[in-house]
Amino acid sequence: MTYDYDLFVIGAGSGGLAASKRAASYGAKVAIAEESLVGGTCVIRGCIPKKLMVYSSHFPALFHDAAGYGWKVGEAELDWEYFITAIDKEVRRLSQLHIGFLEKAGVELIPSRATLLDPHTIEVDGRKVTADKILIAVGGRPVKPDLPGMEYGITSNEMFHLQAKPKHIAVIGAGYIGTEFACIMRGLGCEVTQIIRKDLILNGFDEDIRTNIQEGMTNHGIKIIQNHVVETVEKVPEGLKINLSGENKESIIADVFLVATGRAPNIEGLGLEKAGVETCCGSIEGPGYSTMDAITVNEYSQTSQANIFAVGDVTDRMNLTPVAIGEGRAFADSEFGNNRRVFSHENVPTAIFSTPEAATVGLTEAQARDKLGDDGVKIYRTRFRPLFHSLTGAQERTMMKLVVDASTDKVLGAHMVGENAGEIIQGVAIAVNMGATKKDFDATVGIHPTAAEEFVTMR
Known part of the structure; x- marks a missing residue:
């Protein structure tokens, strides 16, 4: 049978963008549909605008801390309207950038909502189109408890x-x-x-x-x-x-x-039942609270319908932008690149951009103890006042921790709370993913004076 497209992607967020461009690079005829701005949660209403707000939120503390170093800083005031407008402008610039990437890759962008009519047919922009394979990458949406007010x-x-x-x-x-x-x-x-x-x-x-x-x-x-x-x-x-x-x-x-x-997979009105795509596993967590169904997939992101796939938050496996990108690329490699492979969800690093910031990779202490028993785990932990704050007077603390397999000396997890935790754990994650041991960490010379050196000096 002849189809209009080799691949039709529903949703131009991180996973959909990555998959469509990779599939097109292999010569596939690809279209992607998006009813909102191109870029998805991360670019439009998540990671990027949030991180810009994080940066702005740090300035008052920096103004205050500067006094400890002899700087005299006058009264500071935030122009809220300018701030919000600047963030929106940057978001729209990035969205346009992603549209340009799609055009360069040869992917057809359809700025419209798409729904499934059957396993190979999609209704989009007031017409019906067909595709050999379909990828659902519509992400998630915030949900509210069902409570008065x-x-x-x-x-x-x-x-x-x-x-x-x-x-x-x-x-x-x-x-x-x-x-x-x-x-x-x-x-x-x-x-x-x-x-x-x-x-x-x-x-x-x-x-x-x-x-x-x-x-x-x-x-x-x-x-x-x-x-x-x-x-x-x-x-x-x-x-x-x-x-x-x-x-x-x-x-x-x-x-x-x-x-x-919380957030829920954005599956309402997609027509999953018409295409034979199965979901699971909603549950009630308490009065007014519930979790929503997600699309069920196997390790290759394949749904219950053999030619339909799903990646990213809509599958509720691990709701992180780099994971959606990795799943999307693995799907494209497997289905169009003659390189069948599985994206690993093990040892995925992540950060919490709170104040103080935190980041983590690998097993928590509790997970390691559940797996190996109390005697099978060694914990190395340090907590200290950062050098920067030796002159500011602020009562800030940095915490670093390694979770180690007592029998093999392998580092199973690394955790940090403190400034630049995300930047530091990104590097540590390479070592953890490669199976480094505590001895390997100990044999690494630290960069002095930095906070990061504590990861190779803990004894």
Whole structure:
């Protein structure tokens, strides 16, 4: 049978862009459909604009710290309108850049929503087209709990378009999105309250990362309300009244309420059932909270329909931009490049751009102990005041940690909380991924004086 395209990609985010360009490089006829700006969550409403906000949030502390080095800095003021406009301008520039990359690769861009009609037919831009293979890469979307008053809350999508800087922002959610925005807004001068359902933020990360970030956030003036859940939100003359259930059942008044309780695969209305694409595994996590179905795939990103594939957040495997890119390229290599391969989800490094920053690769201490037992794991840990702050007076602390297999000496995980953690762990991840031992770390000469040298001097 003859098809209009060898590959049709639904969604021009990180995974879809990577897959389409790689497939086209092998000579495939490729089209990609996107109903929003090209670039996906990362470029448009995630990693890039968020990191720009992170940079801005660090300036007040730098102005303050400069005094410890003898600098006299006058009153500083943030022009919010200029700031938000500059971020939006950069996002749109990057989106146009990605469109240019598609054109250069020979990929046809269709700026429209696409839905599946059957395993080989797609409805897009008011017409029907066919494809030999279809890749679904539509990513995820923020979701809110089904609780009274949640319509007054905003999500991470709207954080980049606030018309004015909030005086007091309340954040519900203990994940990395809620934690990062709590730190960003505090750095930008807002009063910040973060509401979490348990004792600690960042469930699933190493315990030392969780405790050190939370301690740092508290020291920076963020109020963290533990062991509480939001019951209702009301609009009152003073702003938004957030009513809680928990130990004290207190209420909070804020002018902005950020709901950062998770993201869900963006599969609604795609026509998956018409194409025979299976999903799983939604669940209820508590009153008002639920997780949404994701597209089921095998190790080659293949769905239950043999010619339809899915990569990135829509599969809910590991929701990171570099992972979506890696999955997309592995798919293209396997299906169009005569190089069948699997993208490895092992030892994927990641960072939390909170203040203090953190980064991690490999196993947490708890995961290693579950796997090898308490006697099978050695932990090397250091915590110190960074040299930079020896003159500032700030009570900042850096934490570094190695998780080591006691029998083989292999480094199973590396974790850091502190300035430039992401930059440092990126290099450490190479060693961990190559199977380096603690002896290999010890044999590496440190660069002095740096924080990073602590990873090769811990004994």
